[in-house]
Amino acid sequence: MKRNLGLWRLMAFVAALSIVFGVVSCGTPAPAPEPEVVKETVVVKETVIVEVTPEPQEVIKETVVVKETVVVQATPEGPKEPIRIGTGQPLTGPVAWIGQYYNQGLTMAAEEINSEGGVLGHLVQIFPCDNEAVAEKALTCVRRLVDQDKVQMIIEMGSSSTTLAAMPLMEEYEVPFLAAIVSAPSITDNTGREGGNIWAFRSCAHDGMTLDPVAKYIIPQVDTISLIAWNSAAPREAAEELKQLLEAGGVEVLSVDYTEAGQADYRPVITRIKSLDPDGLWFSIVARDAAVFIRQWRELGMSEQKLFSGSNVVGYEFLEAIKDDPSLGEGITEATLYIPGLEPDFEERYLARWGTPADYIASAAHHSLRYVVATAAEMAVQDTGEVTPSSLRDALEKVSVEMPTFGLIEFDEYNQAHPDMAVMQIQNGEIVLLETISTE
Amino acid sequence: MADEARILEINDLFSGYGEIEVLKGVSLEIENGEIASIIGANGAGKSTLLKTVFGLVKASHGSVVFDGQDIANKRPTDILRLGLSYVPQGRCNFPAMSVNDNLEMGAYIRTDKEVKADIESMFERFPILEARKEVMAGNMSGGEQQILEMAMALLLHPKLIMIDEPSLGLAPQLVELVFKAIQRINADGTTTVMVEQNAKKALSVSDHGIVLVLGQIGFEGTGEEIANNEEVRRHYLGG
Amino acid sequence: METFVEQLLNGLTLGLMYASVAVGQALIFGVARLINFAHGDLFMVGAYVFFVAYSVLGLPYPVAICVSAVVMFGFGGLFERVIVRPILDRPWHVHLVATLGASIILISAFTLMWGSTAKQVPTSYSATILQVAGFRVSLQRIIVVVVTLLSFLALHLFLQKTKTGKAMKAMSQNREACAVVGVDVRRLSTLTFAISCGLLGLAASLVSPLFTISPTMGMGLTFKAFAAVIMGGFGQVNGAIYGAIILGVTEALTAGYISSAYTDAMAFAMMILVLLLRPQGLLGRGKVGI
Ligand SMILES: Nc1ncnc2c1ncn2[C@@H]1O[C@H](COP(=O)(O)OP(=O)(O)O)[C@@H](O)[C@H]1O
Ligand SMILES: [Mg+2]
Numbered sequence: 001m002k003r004n005l006g007l008w009r010l011m012a013f014v015a016a017l018s019i020v021f022g023v024v025s026c027g028t029p030a031p032a033p034e035p036e037v038v039k040e041t042v043v044v045k046e047t048v049i050v051e052v053t054p055e056p057q058e059v060i061k062e063t064v065v066v067k068e069t070v071v072v073q074a075t076p077e078g079p080k081e082p083i084r085i086g087t088g089q090p091l092t093g094p095v096a097w098i099g100q101y102y103n104q105g106l107t108m109a110a111e112e113i114n115s116e117g118g119v120l121g122h123l124v125q126i127f128p129c130d131n132e133a134v135a136e137k138a139l140t141c142v143r144r145l146v147d148q149d150k151v152q153m154i155i156e157m158g159s160s161s162t163t164l165a166a167m168p169l170m171e172e173y174e175v176p177f178l179a180a181i182v183s184a185p186s187i188t189d190n191t192g193r194e195g196g197n198i199w200a201f202r203s204c205a206h207d208g209m210t211l212d213p214v215a216k217y218i219i220p221q222v223d224t225i226s227l228i229a230w231n232s233a234a235p236r237e238a239a240e241e242l243k244q245l246l247e248a249g250g251v252e253v254l255s256v257d258y259t260e261a262g263q264a265d266y267r268p269v270i271t272r273i274k275s276l277d278p279d280g281l282w283f284s285i286v287a288r289d290a291a292v293f294i295r296q297w298r299e300l301g302m303s304e305q306k307l308f309s310g311s312n313v314v315g316y317e318f319l320e321a322i323k324d325d326p327s328l329g330e331g332i333t334e335a336t337l338y339i340p341g342l343e344p345d346f347e348e349r350y351l352a353r354w355g356t357p358a359d360y361i362a363s364a365a366h367h368s369l370r371y372v373v374a375t376a377a378e379m380a381v382q383d384t385g386e387v388t389p390s391s392l393r394d395a396l397e398k399v400s401v402e403m404p405t406f407g408l409i410e411f412d413e414y415n416q417a418h419p420d421m422a423v424m425q426i427q428n429g430e431i432v433l434l435e436t437i438s439t440e
Numbered sequence: 441m442a443d444e445a446r447i448l449e450i451n452d453l454f455s456g457y458g459e460i461e462v463l464k465g466v467s468l469e470i471e472n473g474e475i476a477s478i479i480g481a482n483g484a485g486k487s488t489l490l491k492t493v494f495g496l497v498k499a500s501h502g503s504v505v506f507d508g509q510d511i512a513n514k515r516p517t518d519i520l521r522l523g524l525s526y527v528p529q530g531r532c533n534f535p536a537m538s539v540n541d542n543l544e545m546g547a548y549i550r551t552d553k554e555v556k557a558d559i560e561s562m563f564e565r566f567p568i569l570e571a572r573k574e575v576m577a578g579n580m581s582g583g584e585q586q587i588l589e590m591a592m593a594l595l596l597h598p599k600l601i602m603i604d605e606p607s608l609g610l611a612p613q614l615v616e617l618v619f620k621a622i623q624r625i626n627a628d629g630t631t632t633v634m635v636e637q638n639a640k641k642a643l644s645v646s647d648h649g650i651v652l653v654l655g656q657i658g659f660e661g662t663g664e665e666i667a668n669n670e671e672v673r674r675h676y677l678g679g
Numbered sequence: 680m681e682t683f684v685e686q687l688l689n690g691l692t693l694g695l696m697y698a699s700v701a702v703g704q705a706l707i708f709g710v711a712r713l714i715n716f717a718h719g720d721l722f723m724v725g726a727y728v729f730f731v732a733y734s735v736l737g738l739p740y741p742v743a744i745c746v747s748a749v750v751m752f753g754f755g756g757l758f759e760r761v762i763v764r765p766i767l768d769r770p771w772h773v774h775l776v777a778t779l780g781a782s783i784i785l786i787s788a789f790t791l792m793w794g795s796t797a798k799q800v801p802t803s804y805s806a807t808i809l810q811v812a813g814f815r816v817s818l819q820r821i822i823v824v825v826v827t828l829l830s831f832l833a834l835h836l837f838l839q840k841t842k843t844g845k846a847m848k849a850m851s852q853n854r855e856a857c858a859v860v861g862v863d864v865r866r867l868s869t870l871t872f873a874i875s876c877g878l879l880g881l882a883a884s885l886v887s888p889l890f891t892i893s894p895t896m897g898m899g900l901t902f903k904a905f906a907a908v909i910m911g912g913f914g915q916v917n918g919a920i921y922g923a924i925i926l927g928v929t930e931a932l933t934a935g936y937i938s939s940a941y942t943d944a945m946a947f948a949m950m951i952l953v954l955l956l957r958p959q960g961l962l963g964r965g966k967v968g969i
Contacts, residue, residue, distance in 0.1 A: 256938075260899075264890075267692075268690070288797035292890055292891055298808075299820075301815045324806070
């Protein structure tokens with residue numbers, strides 16, 4: 001009897017343990033799968049300027065592998081004052097891959113600008129600073145970049161929280177700031193003439209701007225729809241928001257489901273959706289799981305519904321996952337900011353330069369410097385003859401530039417740009433651009 | 441070669457559990473063919489003695505010679521193969537398996553073809569089991585289970601069988617049944633060593649009586665001598 | 680009504696997948712008195728072995744299944760010798776720490792070797808859709824159900840009919856008695872792990888074409904299967920199968936009629952309900968036994 005008592009106590013303990021685990025795994029979103037790239041952590045400690053080198057060179061200084069090379073070319077009139085651009089990024093820590101993509105995109109843009117002679121003769125130099133995606137470190141970075149590196153401008157802080165923390169300090173320093181990838185809507189509330197901080201700009205769309213066009217795109221095509229989202233904060237919020245927008249547009253939302261990442265059996269949900277028989281389905285599930293989902297969707301004979309996706313399902317990752325039967329993905333449509341495959345030219349150059357495929361972050365980083373900031377700097381030189389923080393800021397306010405894929409970039413009274421979204425569809429196993437829609 | 445007449449010789453045996461020393465120099469000889477009873481107070485180390493002989497508890501000193509071989513600290517499986525079986529104290533069968541399957545498990549180390557026939561002969565020997573062939577062992581009475589356990593041990597045709605407290609927790613008429621069975625086992629040629637709380641009863645059927653006192657041999661003699669010893673009567677036979 | 684039946688079938692296939700992990704866990708608990716918190720991760724290892732055999736080496740599907748089952752049989756034995764044997768006689772909290780540690784090591788090792796990105800191994804059977812009694816179902820799913828049930832039958836016969844199988848049952852009922860009749864407890868423990876893992880290799884090769892493979896896929900499975908083992912009555916192999924099917928059906932009906940966000944919560948609620956009604960589990964006798 002005594003032995004049994006101990007055994008039952010053990011079972012009770014383990015039962016409690018499994019419940020706790022169960023509840024915890026219900027409550028916390030599963031970790032986002034990392035992109036499949038070779039991630040070498042490039043810890044850039046110092047930027048080295050290499051004088052008059054026709055080709056980029058890697059310079060090894062002490063034990064630090066310096067990957068940032070800025071090419072300075074001699075012009076007939078002698079070198080002009082360089083444009084110094086700082087950036088705060090997580091270069092170490094769990095999200096270091098964001099900083100890596102970002103720096104690579106930015107560096108590549110600088111190399112391209114410089115190899116064409118710079119901005120009206122002014123070469124571009126990049127000063128990266130590791131903020132580890134931590135707010136206090138972001139402030140240290142701003143101080144270092146402005147006081148020590150004497151940058152005329154800062155592009156990006158790597159995450160919404162570091163951006164929100166650093167913005168007031170950059171305003172105090174009167175150094176212009178451009179956010180190019182962060183997506184928290186609240187940033188825009190504090191920027192521009194209306195928002196009270198004229199030094200901060202954002203060239204990418206925020207979460208609040210992207211669902212509206214998605215809804216507008218879906219509404220005319222269906223009367224009823226079911227929604228499925230990956231059970232993680234962002235897709236969940238997106239599904240809830242989209243439901244409201246669709247209902248406001250007269251579409252009946254028959255069901256909203258949240259699924260766990262990983263080993264999910266979607267059949268029960270699909271069986272229910274089948275009995276609801278909606279005109280369309282919107283699903284925001286990470287690409288690999290989406291491939292499992294779509295197999296089960298087809299297995300249950302679902303073919304009538306129009307398929308709309310979120311979470312970059314319409315992309316190479318998904319196509320790769322269904323390459324044994326590309327027809328599985330036929331007709332899936334997604335409206336998004338950027339999907340790899342849209343700019344084969346840029347992507348090829350990026351792959352050749354870095355050995356890893358470009359993603360949204362790399363593209364946004366590259367384009368923000370290559371098009372937006374370079375154009376503003378050119379305007380500043382033309383207007384004032386020099387690039388200073390304030391001449392750059394003034395120019396940014398007036399900038400109007402066509403950016404590949406993202407469309408016309410102009411800043412509104414909140415210093416927020418309204419880049420286009422691309423509507424992509426899988427047709428015959430390939431990604432086809434159907435149209436671009438505005439985020440106005 | 442040891443004396444043919446002695447099947448088991450224990451010499452200056454020490455053993456225990458970790459730090460706790462239970463047996464403190466036990467020396468003992470068991471004659472071939474006899475029934476020996478080991479009695480003693482609770483906690484004297486009777487069970488520990490049997491477990492040490494069977495290799496379930498490690499001996500720290502001394503020797504155990506069984507049938508001419510030193511078996512101290514050998515594995516139970518090897519000791520079984522030499523012909524020494526053991527029926528521990530308390531229930532020692534597989535309660536959710538049938539009597540038949542239990543007997544098969546008793547013959548686990550045997551690989552010969554005779555097992556089936558031997559099980560049949562066991563049923564003849566203990567008709568009480570035959571009627572219960574397909575019954576789950578756990579559903580039988582305590583006495584029936586005790587007999588089953590002895591039958592399991594006998595399937596290996598042991599030269600010596602050690603039985604720990606066979607009458608523990610049994611109703612009086614069942615105690616009778618079990619002792620009868622033990623006497624039959626012995627009559628059929630298996631040397632028998634039992635540990636018993638029911639000392640009077642045990643000594644009355646024994647050729648040899650041993651009293652264990654705090655891990656050492658306190659008294660030893662024929663069953664009758666021990667049963668009639670004044671001191672033993674006072675302490676261990678309830679007056 | 681038709682939808683309800685279809686949901687029951689969905690639950691049955693899901694439950695069988697949990698069951699294939701749960702039977703091994705129950706068997707191990709019965710024989711070795713150890714809760715293996717790495718069991719789901721061993722399923723993951725089986726899935727990768729199958730991935731290598733089928734996708735990397737390009738072996739035919741039935742051969743790849745066998746390779747995975749055989750390799751996992753060996754791996755299970757090795758796992759027992761390296762991780763379990765040294766701690767087999769230690770108290771249960773040592774078991775907990777050791778097997779959880781093994782789980783973490785396996786996950787990390789496979790992340791290092793294969794990356795954290797999920798992999799897919801569709802077979803031609805997963806694209807072959809059949810119409811069975813009015814339900815659309817892929818051939819792969821039918822293979823999963825049939826072969827899994829057959830493997831359970833084989834395990835059942837093994838435990839009922841063979842000497843080693845009976846010894847495993849005996850171990851789960853009375854360890855001391857096993858030592859007394861001369862069962863080599865350690866050898867049996869190794870064999871139990873080998874058999875359990877062989878079953879995992881088989882199950883992983885059957886199920887993987889329907890889902891994705893990733894290093895972390897086993898963690899959820901461990902706990903689902905464990906809940907099934909608790910529900911079934913500790914160490915009861917048949918009980919674990921019933922428990923797993925109840926879990927699967929509960930999840931399918933929850934996802935089908937309430938919301939898929941609550942499947943895990945409902946599954947564990949069901950476990951608690953079963954334990955409230957039958958504290959000894961579905962088939963439990965209040966004692967341990969296969
Ligand atoms: N597994 C064990 N671990 C530690 N001490 C034990 C164990 N088994 C028995 N003992 C101790 O050894 C002593 C002798 O026990 P035992 O041989 O069972 O006595 P008996 O059978 O004569 O009643 C007792 O004091 C008991 O508490
Ligand atoms: Mg005793």
